[in-house]
Amino acid sequence: MDQLIKCMSHVDMVKISVIESTELVEEARKIHGLNPTPTAALGRLLTMGVLMGTMMKNETDKLTLQILGDGPAHQLLVSANQQGHVKGYISDPFAEAPLKENGKLNVSGIIGKGSLNVIQDVGLKEPYVGNVPLQTSEIAEDFAYYYAVSEQIPTAVALGVLVNPDGSVKKAGGYLIQIMPDTPEQIIALIENRIKEAPSMTEMLEKNMTLSEIACYISDDLATYQVEEMKPKYQCDCSKERMKEAIMSIGKQDLMELAEDEVTEIQCHFCNKKYQFSKSEILEMLQ
Numbered sequence: 001m002d003q004l005i006k007c008m009s010h011v012d013m014v015k016i017s018v019i020e021s022t023e024l025v026e027e028a029r030k031i032h033g034l035n036p037t038p039t040a041a042l043g044r045l046l047t048m049g050v051l052m053g054t055m056m057k058n059e060t061d062k063l064t065l066q067i068l069g070d071g072p073a074h075q076l077l078v079s080a081n082q083q084g085h086v087k088g089y090i091s092d093p094f095a096e097a098p099l100k101e102n103g104k105l106n107v108s109g110i111i112g113k114g115s116l117n118v119i120q121d122v123g124l125k126e127p128y129v130g131n132v133p134l135q136t137s138e139i140a141e142d143f144a145y146y147y148a149v150s151e152q153i154p155t156a157v158a159l160g161v162l163v164n165p166d167g168s169v170k171k172a173g174g175y176l177i178q179i180m181p182d183t184p185e186q187i188i189a190l191i192e193n194r195i196k197e198a199p200s201m202t203e204m205l206e207k208n209m210t211l212s213e214i215a216c217y218i219s220d221d222l223a224t225y226q227v228e229e230m231k232p233k234y235q236c237d238c239s240k241e242r243m244k245e246a247i248m249s250i251g252k253q254d255l256m257e258l259a260e261d262e263v264t265e266i267q268c269h270f271c272n273k274k275y276q277f278s279k280s281e282i283l284e285m286l287q
């Protein structure tokens, strides 16, 4: 079952979030009919969305993660809230690239070179926007780089999606570790070593390690104090009202073109639900 836990060391030096996201990544795969490599790519970004989203302060805060690359996947977009709800899409659900030399799905091969954008809407006039060039395009390293550059917090990120031979999701999960300022060098070195030695996130999940066991393991038993437990899930919050707002934002010229059709059908990018607007509804929006 999907779950997220947040742990801390007793002296507040080390913060860890660990997540199993198998079900929500499988849900995304089914909704979008994803091929294996897009499942891994979008699955990693969705998992990151939950890890970061649940770190936001306020209930109404919204997080958008966007990867724009020159590979066949083109764009990946994930939207997450503070309650662990996440949704996302990839431009090409069928994008594929040859397997890597180690036999793994070639996520960087379908993303290519490009940029990572992090948009945090915390209810201010303008959202907070962070932007870094992609480093490896394997996603976890790109976020570690993002934290180092734009937030100056030493952060380790692991994200993993293991796909069954039939294309379904076997295991998915990840973790995020942050070291607070003034943490002794010794402790940083201990954790760095642990992360290097640790099996991959999906291997640990496959061994049936619990999330708290994983948190203890990767923090060398430092972060053993569990702060919070959450149930993440794939959830789309679209509605006819929201679709209407989206249509109205396209501008008068485009609206006039839509008004020429008897029925305008709009599909939600995140859950593929279809919404229909009649000619008279479009005309009403024009006024």
Ligand SMILES: [Zn+2]
Binding pocket: 236, 237, 238, 268, 269, 270, 271, 272, 273
């Ligand atoms: Zn939707």
